[in-house]
Every structure is written in C-alpha cells, then in structure tokens.
Amino acid sequence: SPDNNPLGDKVWGIDLGASAGYRLHGEFGQYVDDLADIDLDALETNGIQNESDLQDLIAIVGALTGIDRPDTGITSDATAGLGIRIKHIGVGVRSYAQASGQVIDLDDQNLGFDVTVAELNTQIDNVTLADNDNTIALITTDQQAQLTAAGFAPAAIQKLDFAAREYGVNTADIQEVVNLLETVADSSGSADSLADNTTTVALTGFAYGEVPISYGYAVNENIGIGGNIKFMKGRVYGNQVLVFDDDSGDLISETDENYKETSTFGIDLGIMAKYDKFTFGLVGRNLNSPKFDGFTKDITLSSGNTVTVAAADVRIDPQLSAGVAYMPFETLTLETNFDLTENETTLPGYSTRNLALGVEWDAFKVLALRAGIYKNLAEDDIDLVYTAGLGLNLWAARVDIAGAFTGDTYEYDGDDIPQETRLSVALSVDF
Numbered sequence: 001s002p003d004n005n006p007l008g009d010k011v012w013g014i015d016l017g018a019s020a021g022y023r024l025h026g027e028f029g030q031y032v033d034d035l036a037d038i039d040l041d042a043l044e045t046n047g048i049q050n051e052s053d054l055q056d057l058i059a060i061v062g063a064l065t066g067i068d069r070p071d072t073g074i075t076s077d078a079t080a081g082l083g084i085r086i087k088h089i090g091v092g093v094r095s096y097a098q099a100s101g102q103v104i105d106l107d108d109q110n111l112g113f114d115v116t117v118a119e120l121n122t123q124i125d126n127v128t129l130a131d132n133d134n135t136i137a138l139i140t141t142d143q144q145a146q147l148t149a150a151g152f153a154p155a156a157i158q159k160l161d162f163a164a165r166e167y168g169v170n171t172a173d174i175q176e177v178v179n180l181l182e183t184v185a186d187s188s189g190s191a192d193s194l195a196d197n198t199t200t201v202a203l204t205g206f207a208y209g210e211v212p213i214s215y216g217y218a219v220n221e222n223i224g225i226g227g228n229i230k231f232m233k234g235r236v237y238g239n240q241v242l243v244f245d246d247d248s249g250d251l252i253s254e255t256d257e258n259y260k261e262t263s264t265f266g267i268d269l270g271i272m273a274k275y276d277k278f279t280f281g282l283v284g285r286n287l288n289s290p291k292f293d294g295f296t297k298d299i300t301l302s303s304g305n306t307v308t309v310a311a312a313d314v315r316i317d318p319q320l321s322a323g324v325a326y327m328p329f330e331t332l333t334l335e336t337n338f339d340l341t342e343n344e345t346t347l348p349g350y351s352t353r354n355l356a357l358g359v360e361w362d363a364f365k366v367l368a369l370r371a372g373i374y375k376n377l378a379e380d381d382i383d384l385v386y387t388a389g390l391g392l393n394l395w396a397a398r399v400d401i402a403g404a405f406t407g408d409t410y411e412y413d414g415d416d417i418p419q420e421t422r423l424s425v426a427l428s429v430d431f
Contacts (some may be wrong), residue, residue, distance in 0.1 A: 011431055012191070013084075014084050015081075015428045017080070021404065022219075028136050029411075035060075041195070041310070043056055044195060047113045048124050054124060054163050058166075058177075058213065065177050067103050068106040072323075073101055073350075074347075075347045078096075088216050088221065090213075090215075091214070093210070095207070096411075098206050098207070099203065099205035100302065102202055105198065108190065110196040110197040111194060112187025112190055112194070113194070116291045127167050128172040131163065135156060139164070139174060144157055146147075147181060150181070164177060180321050181226060188282040197242075200242055201243055203241065204238055204347075205236075205346060213228065213230070224272045227270065229266075233236045233262070235262075236313070238259075238309045239300065242325050258295075258297055260311070268285045269287060274391060278326055280323065285318070286316045289316060292313065294312045296311075318341065319339070321337060321339050330362070332360070333355065335360070336356065354374045354377070356372060357372055366392070369390055386406070388402065389402030389424075397428070399427055404423075405418040406418045
C-alpha cells in the first residue's frame with residue numbers, strides 16, 4: 001500500500017517541534033483594547049469636553065457590559081518537544097502550557113467623575129458630534145425616562161444614544177449600558193470615582209513538562225500498537241489584576257510567582273491499522289487522569305486591597321482521538337481527525353472537541369503542500385478555522401511549517417487580528 005513516510009523502514013530518528021496559539025472568546029480583545037486606550041485620569045478630572053471624551057464614556061460602559069459575560073475571555077497555549085527514536089523504542093522531553101484571562105468581579109459602582117452630574121450633563125449637552133442624525137434609535141422610552149431621572153437632559157440622552165450606536169451597542173445590551181450610565185450619574189461628584197474601580201481579571205494557567213519512554217510493536221504488516229509511560233512535573237498558576245490599573249502589565253508578569261508544583265506520571269496508548277489505501281488510528285492520552293494540585297494564596301492588588309487567589313486542582317481527563325487517512329497514490333493524502341472526548345481548558349466552562357479535515361500533496365516528493373479546516377464542536381463561539389502548511393524534504397531531513405487562522409477578526413491596538421490563530425514548526429531527521 002502507498003506510504004509517504006515509511007518510518008518502519010528507518011532505524012533511528014530525531015524530532016524537534018514547537019507550536020503556539022491563542023483563542024479570543026467573545027470580543028474580549030476589543031474590550032481590553034478600548035479600556036487600555038482611554039486616559040482615565042484626564043477623563044475623570046475634566047469630564048466630557050469633546051466628542052472623543054463622549055466616545056470614551058460609551059466605550060467604558062460598553063466594554064464593561066461585554067467583558068463581564070461568562071463566555072468572554074482569552075486562552076493561549078504553547079508546546080515544545082524533542083524526541084529520539086531507536087528502532088521500536090523512543091525517549092523524549094515535552095513541555096505544554098495553557099493560560100486564560102476572564103473578568104471575575106465587575107465593579108459597577110465606582111464609575112464617577114470629579115464633576116457633578118449637573119456639570120457632566122451640561123458638558124455632554126455642549127458636545128458637537130460629527131454626522132449626528134439628531135434621533136434616538138436605540139434607547140427606549142422607558143430607558144430615556146430612567147436617564148432623565150438620573151439627571152440627563154433630552155439633548156444629552158440623544159447624544160448618548162448616537163455615541164452608543166457608533167460604538168456598536170446592540171438592542172440586547174442597551175439596558176445594561178443605560179444602567180451603567182445611571183451609575184455614572186449617581187457616582188459623579190462623589191468618592192465613587194473611576195480611579196477606585198476594582199473590576200478584576202482572574203489569570204489562570206497550567207504548565208507541565210514530561211519525559212516519555214515510548215515503545216512500538218508491529219503485530220503484523222497491517223497493525224501496530226504503541227504507548228508511552230511518562231514522568232510529569234506540572235505547575236498550576238493563578239493571579240488577579242485590576243482592569244483600570246496602569247501597572248497591570250507588571251502585575252501580570254508576576255503571575256509566574258504564584259504557583260503550586262506537583263510531580264506525577266501519565267500513560268498513553270495508540271493503535272494503527274492499514275488496509276489497502278486506508279490507514280486508521282486511535283490514540284488515548286493521559287489514560288490514568290494525572291492530577292496537579294492547586295493552591296490558595298493571599299496577594300495584594302495595586303489598590304492596596306488583599307484578595308485570596310484560589311487556583312483549583314487541574315486533572316487531565318483521558319483524551320481520545322481517532323483518524324482516518326486515504327492515500328489514492330503515494331503523493332496524495334486525504335485525512336480526517338476527530339476528538340472522541342471533550343477536552344477542558346483553563347477557561348472555566350470552555351471545552352474543545354475538534355473535527356478536522358485536511359489534504360496533503362507531495363509535489364515531486366520534495367515539497368509537501370497542505371491545506372485543511374477544523375471546527376470546535378463543543379462550542380459555537382468560533383467558526384471554521386483554516387489551516388495551511390508546507391513541508392520540505394531534504395534527503396533524511398524534513399522541515400514542516402503550519403499555521404491556522406479564523407476568518408473572523410477583532411480590532412486590537414489598531415490592527416485586525418484573527419479570533420483564533422496558531423503557528424507550528426517541526427524538524428525531523430530519520431535514517
């Protein structure tokens with residue numbers, strides 16, 4: 001049967017690879033970017049002086065409305081490994097890390113300005129908005145009455161409505177935005193200022209290194225089995241930072257100081273079968289459910305408040321995946337892979353279960369061109385992810401580069417970035 005990589009005929013080999021990627025859940029990146037771009041000190045002290053300030057006010061309440069949703073956050077992951085194979089036995093070292101960020105405490109009280117609500121209302125009323133249509137199309141009659149009772153005049157309400165539409169607030173979210181604007185009015189001129197806002201992001205992470213010892217056995221010409229037993233050392237990380245803190249970057253960098261380390265072991269098993277032009281595979285990873293201990297620690301935020309960070313235990317549940325490859329001839333491979341189990345992530349409540357389809361064409365047996373798609377069937381927040389890659393065969397060595405990205409993008413720091421993207425590189429040498 002055709003085979004474009006007959007490892008069974010090789011005596012020994014070395015594999016070196018690395019990959020990294022991120023996934024944005026909801027519009028987390030946009031919300032964080034919006035909040036980071038606002039000069040809070042100037043806005044709090046001076047109030048609304050121009051159109052840009054009014055847009056910043058709407059950005060604050062709009063971002064806080066969205067960033068607090070349980071399905072909004074970010075996850076990132078990275079892996080690197082080195083493996084050496086001699087006949088049927090292999091040994092290696094591999095590292096894996098995953099981290100996520102999610103708002104766990106929305107402070108919807110400390111949103112005020114130094115000026116009084118009457119002064120704030122006058123400031124908004126005096127702002128001239130370019131292209132203002134002078135209509136109210138988003139805020140309902142009842143919501144207008146709510147803002148009027150809070151101290152906003154009709155002209156100010158109209159401008160808030162227009163700015164909200166320009167920001168992209170939709171009908172489903174406008175009530176929450178109106179509630180926060182009411183809080184802005186109630187808090188302005190009091191001690192409940194933006195500088196005291198304690199909206200908090202929880203950072204959770206998990207990383208481990210493993211040293212697997214592998215063995216593969218050919219039952220016959222068509223069936224092979226193999227497995228790993230691996231020593232594992234892992235760390236569970238946890239931290240909290242304030243969204244409105246100018247020093248949040250420094251605090252994030254301190255996350256690697258808050259961890260608990262655990263040593264354990266894991267077991268992987270796999271089976272591969274060939275029939276004519278088809279190859280079938282089934283792999284089970286971490287079948288013994290290795291566990292890494294969490295921790296509880298008191299940390300001091302930049303506000304001076306002490307909070308307790310509680311990082312839960314991390315248990316890696318068994319992960320089962322299956323794949324089928326069809327090779328009509330030696331230079332063309334059609335493949336599908338499917339996760340049989342849902343795999344948890346460090347973002348609470350979020351799992352992955354990917355279905356992937358791909359094709360590889362070995363042009364002149366030197367250049368391997370690849371393309372494919374995959375979809376996370378466990379969640380519906382991210383659409384299809386497209387993949388592409390190439391491999392370069394140089395006698396006994398092979399270099400592979402691959403990338404993945406979604407068609408959906410978000411704006412961050414002035415650039416459009418994919419909602420999910422990842423990159424991987426690998427080098428293999430076989431004799």
